[in-house]
Amino acid sequence: MRGQSMGQTATGMKKRWGAAVSGLLLASLLGGCVGMGGNQQATGASGEAGEKAEGPVKLTMWGGVPPENGPQQVVDDWNAEHPDIQVEYVRYVNDDDGNLKLDTALSTGQNVDLFVNYAMSNLDKRTKSGVALDMAEFADYDIDKMIGEEAASWKIGDKYYGLPTTRNSTFVALNADALEKAGLPIPQEWTWDEAREYARKLKESGFRYGLVQHMASFSDPLDSAMVADGYTKQDGTSNMDDPLVGKWLETLNAMMKEDASTPPLGEQLTSKMPVENLFLGGDAAMLNIGSWLLRSSNNQKDFPRDFKIAFAPVPRLMENADDYTTSGGVGDMISINAKSAHKEEAWQFLKWYADGGMMPMAPGGRIPASSAADRDEALKQMLGDQAATYDQASLEYVMFGSGIPTFTRELSQEMVDMRAQEYEKYFLGSQTVEQATANMVKQHNAWLKKSK
Amino acid sequence: MGKSWLKRQSLLGYAFIGPNMLGVLLFFVLPAVYSFYLMFTDYTFMNPEIHFVGLDNIRRMLGDDLFYTALRNTVVFLLSVPVSIMLAFLVAAALNKSVYWKKTLRALYFMPYITSGVAVAFVWMLLFQPADGPINGFLRAIGISHPPGWLSTTESSMFAIDIIWIWFMLGYNMIIYLAALQEIPEELVEAARIDGAKPWQIIRSVVWPLVSPTTFLLLITGLIMSIKTFGIIQAITQGGPGSSTTVLSLFIYQNAFRYYEMGYASAISWAMFAIILLFTVLQWIGQKRWVHY
Known part of the structure; x- marks a missing residue:
């Protein structure tokens, strides 16, 4: 008898608790809705009230x-x-x-x-x-x-x-001390072939990598080529098989595999390689990046370094310097x-x-x-207070003095991603240059047709 | 009297499920219905204009190479589910009895499951580093001169993800199996032993059939959970390199929240729903052959 009544009380208690809890839940949910509505009204009204x-x-x-x-x-x-x-x-x-x-x-x-x-x-x-x-x-x-x-x-x-x-400036940051030791002048304009040569020599002088590239700047040379030659051909079809695209793919591929002067892309992507650290820590002699490097290079506490930084424009793909434009x-x-x-x-x-x-x-x-x-x-x-750790003449040159025209990337995000997928497959060895550019053209054409 | 008690009871019942139903309605049913509608429109987020485009999104999906790539990657990814279940069964069978440090080992196997996915992702990225990661270091030390590139090649990246996922799911599958193994009547095992069955025969012919309902449960929930998995792949590879780890869920995310193409993303979502449904129905039909209740 006693046990039973105890049990009843217990269930009664449970029920009441349950009701209270579900009531609370309901109230909070409703409260949430009301709160949301109220908020919106408040935002709507704030304009008039503010005036x-x-x-x-x-x-x-x-x-x-x-x-x-x-x-x-x-x-x-x-x-x-x-x-x-x-x-x-x-x-x-x-x-x-x-x-x-x-x-x-x-x-x-x-x-x-x-x-x-x-x-x-x-x-x-x-x-x-x-x-x-x-x-x-x-x-x-x-x-x-x-x-x-x-x-x-x-x-x-x-x-x-x-x-x-x-x-905005994009540039190649250089380890000025290393360049001087290797007898390489600070370039004021250069091609990717010359940059490859620099990277090879600097790698030989003892660096792990001659050149590393920030992923935000990585594909800029492609856009630079497309700005010069057009994203589309005269007939409105894709121009992504432009010879300069192939030139870029092959040059970088050789740097990754033959010279080992720049990290293989697969490795860089999957390890989310911290390129600023590599450069400022003295493991890489050159870094293709933009003005946001200054945020790290001015911070000697977290990124201590013992060398001077000089600056060069981003190398160009085309022979003729007059056709060149740079991101920025x-x-x-x-x-x-x-x-x-x-x-x-x-x-x-x-x-x-x-x-x-x-x-x-x-x-x-x-x-x-x-x-x-x-x-x-x-x-x-x-x-x-870090002014003495930079080669200021070359900094002012790349920021204000080079006279290289600039572009702002207008390619849609979908096409930027598509292009990246295709060149990644190439750099990772699962397709050839011809296949990569053909795939880019195919998908770019489909995109052009769809967005017409 | 009785009637009003019943009425009160059922009212209370509704009150109990009410908040949950409201939540499901608001955050699940309505969005699902809405996405079904969006599937037939060209709605892009931030663009106020919505046009009805009929089956265009589905046609586009069927003509999209990336959709098939994503589908193929998803299938490769799902291979990890049965493998993880088999491994979990073996581990659980071993940990069910005479092993030293039984409890510690159980806890250790379960650890991955309760660890933050992003932390897991970063640790594995370090382990898998092709040039100077510990895994390839070990492989080279034992004489393999060209170890796989793991996450850094398009051919191996999906399998590398599989390995991470198997390891991640192992603990959960193992715990469920351990519970099932506790339920097996000792007499059956003993009878088999008296009849002269060897340990592996006992496991194969007595234990494995007896836990088949658990295997079935793990298979269904595992497949559904894995096909929806997004976070860990997004954290590790974002679908790359190339498009080699773009699974369906990632493909949907990219279209919806990177390109804002909500209509197209809705169409792919419903395709994914159809695939899950098909999988589950097939398994329900197939289970009669191998699940013993």
């Missing part, structure tokens, strides 16, 4: 640079000067997931007033969906004049949907959200940012593109 209320205008800027590498300092500087317009910096990682996060925020109307685009393919999507504001709305800033003619590579349908803010130009294209409630304030901030407000980003390799910003000051800031 009427006396409080400071709040702007949110999304960018891919970690806050501690400059952006936080930039918004702190602005906020101190402008108590009525307060900017908050949100970092997104500039990869697939990060861009997806930003695009989701943009298309669901979350608070994003300004956002930085790092690739043409991203800006293109955002422009098509109508979230990037046409800069023609603001008449008080001549982008072509202030940023220079290179800005035009960011135009879509003859319009600017943002303001390019940095001067201007970048960090900052757009204003077309749905922002504070476009005017966002524009004020953006102009200030481009014309020198972004100076704290210089130590990370981001030199302002605007002619209103002080270039020498930016260079000084960029090198900081």
Whole structure:
């Protein structure tokens, strides 16, 4: 009897607990829904409220640079000067997931007033969906004049949907001490054949690798060739079997396999080879990379080195130097959200940012593109107390003096990936040059047909 | 009286499953229905225009070389499931009885399963390094002059992933087998032994048939889980080198979240669903031949 009643109480207890728990779950779920709805309303209303209320205008800027590498300092500087317009910096990682996060925020109307685009393919999507504001709305800033003619590579349908803010440079960073020892001059212009020779000699002088390449720069020579000869032939079909493509494939392949002066691609990819560490640690004599190297090379604590760094332009595939263009130009294209409630304030901030407000980003390799910003000051800031560890003449040459025209890659992400798959198969030995280029052409043609 | 008690009970029942059903409805059923609709459109994320395109996405899929590559890679990947199950059975049979450090060994075999997938990925990437990784170092030391390139060649990369996956699944399969082995009546094994059966005969003819329902369960869940696997491959190879480790789930991810082609990705997802369904139905039909309840 007693046992039974105990049991009953116990089940009764359980039931009540169960009901309480499920009630809680339900409440939290409903609460979640209500919360979401409420939030949306709040965002929707914030615009009107912001215009009427006396409080400071709040702007949110999304960018891919970690806050501690400059952006936080930039918004702190602005906020101190402008108590009525307060900017908050949100970092997104500039990869697939990060861009997806930003695009989701943009298309669901979350608070994003300004956002930085790092690739043409991203800006293109955002422009098509109508979230990037046409800069023609603001008449008080001549982008072509202030940023220079290179800005035009960011135009879509003859319009600017943002303001390019940095001067992007790509280059080959050189171990100046090693070059001097091997009797090799710092090149001011060179072909891949010459670069191969350099890599071979430097490898012989005791380096593990003569040349390593950052994967972000790896396929730039292909685009450089395509910019010169066209991505498509006159009849509108793919030009990816251009002789220069084969030239690039064969030269690098020989460097990987015959000379062993550059890491085999399969090994580099699957070990996610840290090329900056290899170069700064003295295992590789040359590094094909861009201005973001400065973030690491200025940091002697984590990347100690005992040699001077010199700089050379990226080698060219074609014989004729006049046909050469290099990846770079201007970048960090900052757009204003077309749905922002504070476009005017966002524009004020953006102009200030481009014309020198972004100076704290210089130590990370981001030199302002605007002619209103002080270039020498930016260079000084960029090198900081490490200035003596660089060959400054060659740095200024590759950044400002080489006169090589630049391009911004316009090839779609799908085709960039397709191309990478085919050249990977070639470098890994599972197809020939002819097969690789034929496959590229085949798939590029299918793509051209589909997107017509 | 009785009726109202019953009514109360069933109401309570609904209250219990309610939150879960709501969750399933919101986060599973609705998206699934929506993706079925998207399959017939050219919807790309960020592009507000949606057009109905009929069967274009399916036609495109059937004409897409990469789809077949992904399909082939998925099949190679699924080979790891039966291999892992067989290995797990052998390990479980050994660990079920007279072995020293039994409990420690069980824990060790289970460790991979509870370790973060990304950590696992990075450790294996180091182990598999073709030039100076420990695995190839060992192979060279025992006289193999040209060890495989593992993850770094298009021919071997999918098999390298298989090895990682077998190792990863082993612990889970083993634990389930251990539970099944505990259920086997000692008398049956003893009777076989008295009849003069050798240990491997006992395992083959007595133990293996008796755990066949477990094998079946592991096979079905293992195949479904593996075909959906995405994280570990994304962390290790992102589908490369070339497209040699692009399995269906990765192919869907790339189309949806890298290229934003939601319509096309939906079509591939439903193709994958059809494949899982077909696999499972075939197994249900086939099980009558070898599963003994």
